[in-house]
Amino acid sequence: MLQIGPYTFHSRLFLGTGKYSDGDVQKQAVEVSETEVLTFAVKRMNIFDDSQPDPFENMNLNGFKLLPNTAGAKTAEEAVRIAKMAQAAGMCDMIKVEVIGCDKTLLPDPVETLKAAEMLLKEGFVVLVYTSDDVVLARRLQELGAHAIMPGASPIGTGLGIINPYNLAHIIEQSDVPVIVDAGIGSPKDASYAMELGADGILLNTAVSKAEDPIKMAQAMNYAVHAGRLGYEAGRMDKKWYAQASSPLEGLGQL
Amino acid sequence: MLQIGPYTFHSRLFLGTGKYSDGDVQKQAVEVSETEVLTFAVKRMNIFDDSQPDPFENMNLNGFKLLPNTAGAKTAEEAVRIAKMAQAAGMCDMIKVEVIGCDKTLLPDPVETLKAAEMLLKEGFVVLVYTSDDVVLARRLQELGAHAIMPGASPIGTGLGIINPYNLAHIIEQSDVPVIVDAGIGSPKDASYAMELGADGILLNTAVSKAEDPIKMAQAMNYAVHAGRLGYEAGRMDKKWYAQASSPLEGLGQL
Amino acid sequence: MLQIGPYTFHSRLFLGTGKYSDGDVQKQAVEVSETEVLTFAVKRMNIFDDSQPDPFENMNLNGFKLLPNTAGAKTAEEAVRIAKMAQAAGMCDMIKVEVIGCDKTLLPDPVETLKAAEMLLKEGFVVLVYTSDDVVLARRLQELGAHAIMPGASPIGTGLGIINPYNLAHIIEQSDVPVIVDAGIGSPKDASYAMELGADGILLNTAVSKAEDPIKMAQAMNYAVHAGRLGYEAGRMDKKWYAQASSPLEGLGQL
Amino acid sequence: MLQIGPYTFHSRLFLGTGKYSDGDVQKQAVEVSETEVLTFAVKRMNIFDDSQPDPFENMNLNGFKLLPNTAGAKTAEEAVRIAKMAQAAGMCDMIKVEVIGCDKTLLPDPVETLKAAEMLLKEGFVVLVYTSDDVVLARRLQELGAHAIMPGASPIGTGLGIINPYNLAHIIEQSDVPVIVDAGIGSPKDASYAMELGADGILLNTAVSKAEDPIKMAQAMNYAVHAGRLGYEAGRMDKKWYAQASSPLEGLGQL
Numbered sequence A, B, C, D: 001m002l003q004i005g006p007y008t009f010h011s012r013l014f015l016g017t018g019k020y021s022d023g024d025v026q027k028q029a030v031e032v033s034e035t036e037v038l039t040f041a042v043k044r045m046n047i048f049d050d051s052q053p054d055p056f057e058n059m060n061l062n063g064f065k066l067l068p069n070t071a072g073a074k075t076a077e078e079a080v081r082i083a084k085m086a087q088a089a090g091m092c093d094m095i096k097v098e099v100i101g102c103d104k105t106l107l108p109d110p111v112e113t114l115k116a117a118e119m120l121l122k123e124g125f126v127v128l129v130y131t132s133d134d135v136v137l138a139r140r141l142q143e144l145g146a147h148a149i150m151p152g153a154s155p156i157g158t159g160l161g162i163i164n165p166y167n168l169a170h171i172i173e174q175s176d177v178p179v180i181v182d183a184g185i186g187s188p189k190d191a192s193y194a195m196e197l198g199a200d201g202i203l204l205n206t207a208v209s210k211a212e213d214p215i216k217m218a219q220a221m222n223y224a225v226h227a228g229r230l231g232y233e234a235g236r237m238d239k240k241w242y243a244q245a246s247s248p249l250e251g252l253g254q255l
Helices: A023-031 A075-087 A110-122 A135-142 A165-174 A188-196 A214-234 B023-033 B076-088 B110-122 B135-144 B165-174 B187-196 B214-234 C023-033 C076-088 C110-122 C133-142 C165-174 C188-196 C214-234 D023-035 D075-087 D112-120 D137-142 D164-175 D188-196 D216-232
Strands: A003-004 A005-010 A013-016 A039-043 A065-069 A094-097 A124-133 A149-151 A180-184 A200-202 B001-006 B007-010 B014-016 B036-042 B064-067 B094-097 B126-130 B148-149 B178-183 B199-203 C002-004 C008-011 C013-016 C037-041 C065-069 C093-098 C126-131 C148-151 C180-182 C201-204 D002-004 D008-009 D015-016 D037-041 D065-069 D094-097 D126-131 D148-151 D179-183 D199-205
Touching: A013 A023, A013 A214, A013 B199, A023 A214, A039 B014, A065 C002, A075 A094, A075 A110, A094 A110, A094 D002, A110 A124, A110 A135, A110 C110, A110 C133, A124 A135, A124 C188, A124 C201, A135 A149, A135 A165, A135 C110, A149 A165, A149 A180, A188 A200, A188 A214, A188 B187, A188 B214, A214 B187, A214 B214, B014 B023, B014 B214, B023 B214, B064 B076, B076 B110, B076 B148, B094 B110, B094 C076, B110 B126, B110 B135, B110 D112, B110 D137, B126 B135, B126 C126, B135 B148, B135 D112, B148 B178, B165 C165, B187 B199, B187 B214, B199 B214, C013 C023, C013 C214, C023 C214, C037 C093, C065 C076, C093 C110, C110 C126, C110 C133, C126 C133, C133 C165, C148 C165, C148 C180, C188 C214, C188 D188, C188 D216, C201 C214, C214 D188, C214 D216, D002 D179, D008 D112, D015 D023, D015 D216, D023 D216, D075 D094, D075 D112, D094 D112, D112 D137, D126 D137, D137 D164, D148 D164, D148 D179, D188 D216, D199 D216
Parallel strands: A013 A039, A013 A200, A039 A065, A065 A094, A094 A124, A124 A149, A180 A200, B014 B036, B014 B199, B036 B064, B064 B094, B094 B126, B126 B148, B178 B199, C013 C037, C013 C201, C037 C065, C065 C093, C093 C126, C126 C148, C180 C201, D015 D037, D015 D199, D037 D065, D065 D094, D094 D126, D126 D148, D179 D199
Antiparallel strands: A003 A005, B001 B007, C002 C008, D002 D008
């Protein structure tokens, strides 16, 4: 069971709701993923702009926890404003802080992210924070009281997978709150790997919505998260340089 | 469905039977793995040596296909002798050729492996061949008529995972018979990765038997094989250097 | 030529001065490295504590630019205090900001690092900043006016090499001031790789001082930095999936 | 000093002669590389076909050792025929065996390669063998008496660098004759890495001829080979998971 603030989830897979070409495909993908948490950019919701389609039009939202995010914000103040809009619209008291600091890579701004998290925590939100894989920044966010840390595996929408397992492992090791690996997951092996490193959950979007068959990929990701979690709990074998090596890692350090 | 020679399998996970510390644990691990194929070294079977324990003592073998292997052979002739012993004992008409050429790494001998495969095919066996990830050797084995190619991800018992995805991808691309990735799998992500590359199945042993909790790891591997297979069928998203890159791989080649 | 603030260097290799077991070995290593910049922890200098040996005892410091660093500081204020001590002692007007935020990994604290850089820039120092490979943080440091950005390849003293070439490439691409890759370099290939990514220089210490033969390794690093710089300037070939691929990266994104 | 059969070389960098767009550029690249060995496909030489340009037209070949290769051969017999043509033309008594088994990847055929090596050794040639990185095949070639083993880092012309450092390390560890890493080197870091693993030399072509500035890249490769060799001789530091880890590789096996 995954516990974030006051909420409890059976599924450790969170899904984004963007970039689907077909609402019906999205609905089925969400179903087979068995996710309980859907994230979406508040700025893209039509409650604030009637000209835009409702991303949830075809979906029965009962049974889902909605996780609005502050995508589009470039400063802490903007992020707070967006979060309050979502709250006012009765969407959720849970918010994913996302303050982008680079238009090219969509990587987060550490300073504004930290500030936004602090402000939103003071406002009483349940705060999940999208962040880079900077180890000390993750600790700082936790010290502020963030309810979950969401380090990126690689930049949003790239599908490059886990570039730096070292940093993720350290973030996980030092964290007392859940670590949800968010962004960059490209295929099931990436999701499994993150979970094997000890992550408490995964948030992904493009890997499913931009797969050739999003429904099948959603199912694959569901299995992958289970595989990785069980693999983590099972305790993997040591790596060895030789099958018969007396000391497990003998030789490995030379590569 | 996986078809090897005349046999059809629902599960794409083959399990080895060595190195378990506890027969009951092994039995449960095999069950949750949902494997249909168990492989074992003929040389270690007690039908030939009453002083050794029966690795299958606690298991009901109904419903399993047994895949004896020629482990211990260093020449083609030895491998053929072992295969015939297994056949004479009524074990199976399916054999996994394994001719080791290096005591330290347990890597296979390409020349003797090729010879053994040729001889056993002439004798009418259904032949699955453990081989290195040499791309042309794999093609040669297929041209001989081998029923499945079993390239290693990394050396037996090391858990180093997939060292050379490039070669595996090429072996899979060029093969008309099933490719079962055999040896070196260390954790679920490795199994998923092999399947995502298009492998038809996975054979593993140590990753389960030497996990802290072999039963849980067997279940993890079951999920991972499903995740990887579905991920392969679903068609993964392209990798991108920037989320907004116009051309998918722009920039990637510079790393 | 490498230009940092008002200073110009022919060599792109900066050397740390710690962890040598033998002063004479250190002296020779420094010589063959052809470095022009030596860095050292102000806190370890005996001008402040006569009980400690002088790390430069055996070295003729003429011809070297000294780069004191603030190692040992955990806050911006401490870092500033250390920098001012160094200045007062007439060591240098150049300072390397190093504010550690994690005792286990020795990774830097982004918030205090940013603050320290800002304060020292206001005091008129030439400021080089040791930082994580957080892309947006690097940009922020540059916007403050930092004279050089020094992202880590991997944590100090680990020799793990370049874990995240992606982030380094982006930091380099977006930077108008020199980028010196600092920390984690373990062997010559790592130094060459960093330079090939476009880094303006390398700072390393342990890779030389803890090599079996530090003098030979210093020479190796000197060559590696030249190799990598020339390789960068020469413009490497594109990577290809097949030798004859019509489109360079065709296929690569599937791995 | 590198000793292959009766020949001794100061430089550990061998250069191919194909794919240059400009003869003068090639000449200068060869010069700054300080190579002593030039390899070329016998089949492409105009002594056998007057319609083709002489790749060495602009070069003074004094001081170079020529290493003809059997590129274009798909069988051992063809390779032997090509080698004898080269011998008859007085080119060299040294031959690089290259028998391609796959048109797409240009990977070598292990069976025909082994046969060709055996036949040419019986004919008295000094035989260097281009091979895959199959560890046992490399040993077999050495047992036949091959004068040097030339495993590929990755397929010819791809620039993918060293995909499988594990296999290269084992081939080098077990070999009593020189190991020259041949094919796949894309940039200086790759050349340095191969040498750090203990290779005795490097053969490359495309990385220089298809660089934007081949002359500069040739110089870079010269430095890289020196850097890697010195790094190997110097004995690199151990990798560590934490800078302060008591046991060097503690933790590394979990990734």
